[in-house]
Amino acid sequence: MIIVLLLAWLAYRYIPLRKVYEAISRWNILMLLVIINSFLVLFMVVMYARLKTEHFISNYLIIVGIMLILIIENVGEVYHYFKQKEQQKCVQVYEEYLPIIEGLIEQVRIRQHDYHNKLQSIHALAYVCEDFESLKGALLKTTEHDMLPDFEMNLLKLNMHLVSGFLFSKIRQADKEEKELHLDIEQYVIRTTCTEYEVIECLGILIDNAIEATNEGGTILAKIGSQDDKLVFEIKNVGPHLTPEFCKNIFKKGYSTKKNDVSNHGIGLYKLNRTVKEHEGKLTLENAEVNQTEYISFGLRI
Template identity: 30%
Template sequence: MGLLLFETALDVFSLFLIMFLVGREKISVKGGAVKWLVVILIFCLFDHTQFNSADSSSVNAVLLRDFEILPVQSIPGLIGLLFLTLLMNSFVLKASHVEIIFVTMLGYIIWLLIRLFTVATIDLLTISQLVIRPLSFLLTICFYWLVTKRFLVYIRNDFNEFVKLMIVSVFGFLLYIILSSRNQNGLMIHPVFIEFVVLIVLAMLGWIFYEQKRAQVMENRMKATEKYIPIIDELVAEVRSRQHEFSNKLLAISSILQSTEDMKVAREQVSKYVENVQLTNGQQELLNMDHKVIAGFLYTKMKRVEQLKMELHIERSVSVSAFPCEDYDLIEVLGILIDNAIEACYGGDTILIRMMQLNDRYELTVSNPAGYMTNEQFMQLFKLRYSTKSTHSNGRGFGLYNVQQIAKQYSGKIITRNEQKNGQMITIGIQF
């Protein structure tokens, strides 16, 4: 009985890791994770008991069973497990009810692929069947770690219609393969064929995730364009609306020069008029910027800074389009860095944005007045959930951590340094 509990627990925990990975939900003992594990584990143990209830030596029947791919022992148990997993996912994972169905199917696809590969490999190498579940569990942990570190960005909940169709098709196909393989004497289908099927399905999933990521990129580009292009048009309209004012000022300046004989007085009066009609450094930079989406985004930040009685300066020596990253990622990095700088500043302070090229690398940094920081303090800022603000505030401590993840995505590195420029400043950014 102890072996049964151990093996079932390995199956359930493997399935648990995959479901939370696909659902992109953080595992926490304070949430519904423990309930999910307990409910599914109890159901699987119950199904094993029901399956062997007709046998007087039920424990021996469990220990001596042949190849088992599923964590349950009967068709009704399989149906019940699918529906119960769907129900628990709907309570624990954050997605719509329709999306939960496809998240659950995708989770089972990945779990079944790992199990099929394990069973077929063990059958080919003629290893003891007792190794199936421990090896499956180890492969699941490796897969969880790999996806979390490298490929989590390719998994999302709001699948498009094509991906949904492919998930349903692959799920049905795998169930057919598994149900056809169940036999008391081993696998009815040759293990080599099963491993070939696993590789084909993995290739299909990789292609599906790639297409999903490409669709996500296009969608994010459209959203950024629709949101920020009209904003830069507002800046252009604002400048155009001041053209009439400029004309009047020019006439006034001409009148001053003609009517004033004292050149010193004339200079003072002309300076007053010119001071009121000049565009700010930021406005001139945004109008000259080669990327309207980024310019529109920066214009919104500039307006916010003005409301807080601060200044936002932009120093740019390279084209914005030269940065090797997507528009929405560049916007997220800028937004996080500028917002952090604003929260660290007071009225009258100046925030400096720099875009430059150093050798073959492109550097984007944001600087703001602050006290000297050590390397350990800089490193602390990028830890998940760490925040210099109130620890009671929800949603804190994700900003700079997300910047770090974006840097990793593009093989970039984080820039942090102390600077002496018009006083003590700290600089944080990314080098692509």
């Protein structure tokens, strides 16, 4: 006991305990659980050995039982920790993209009001036009613009509403940068083993890279769908001819073709590749020719 007191005094006197405490506080819950449970196991074993020295070895089953209880409690805490972390990510994504969905719905409501006015004008054509040919011409002219695909409405048909809001925000981002992100929706029911926030993270990496690599006035071609219970996404942007060395290194951590601010680049595609492998998906990279122009094409199946 004297030795223990001496060691405690030396630790208090010479070790910056406050900094140690602050460092432990910054660690994740797993490290804290290991420290706490290790202390509890050692404390209980030492106390039992001191109180019942002669029965310590013969009652090893009690010690093993205590350790098993602590391990089970540990596993439960770890499970709840990761589950809570996943729920927090979902909440963050909902908070970020639900307002965009509400904006989409509001735009649809405004268009519904406009369509009501246009229906009234079409109804009036029957009284204004005197013959069939003039009525036909007036109808074609009036409805020509309205027959164009309603992109916002198509986005709302996706079963993954947060992904709809995310894609809408990226299209608007490209538009602000004077670039066009053209998206084709091949299936409206997307099936995947990933959560919506994981889908958004994967699509975000590919779309952000394509927008950044495209010059003003350029066009990015993308399509999304589902096949064999997997999300299928493809995105193309104008780019150089791919070399074997580039294809080999592009998914490595820290590799980047961007020269400015290298510290923030080379992580996205590495994370994407890791996520795809975790979900037993597929990520492809190849050249594609569009209107006699060479494009870089990323294919995602997850």
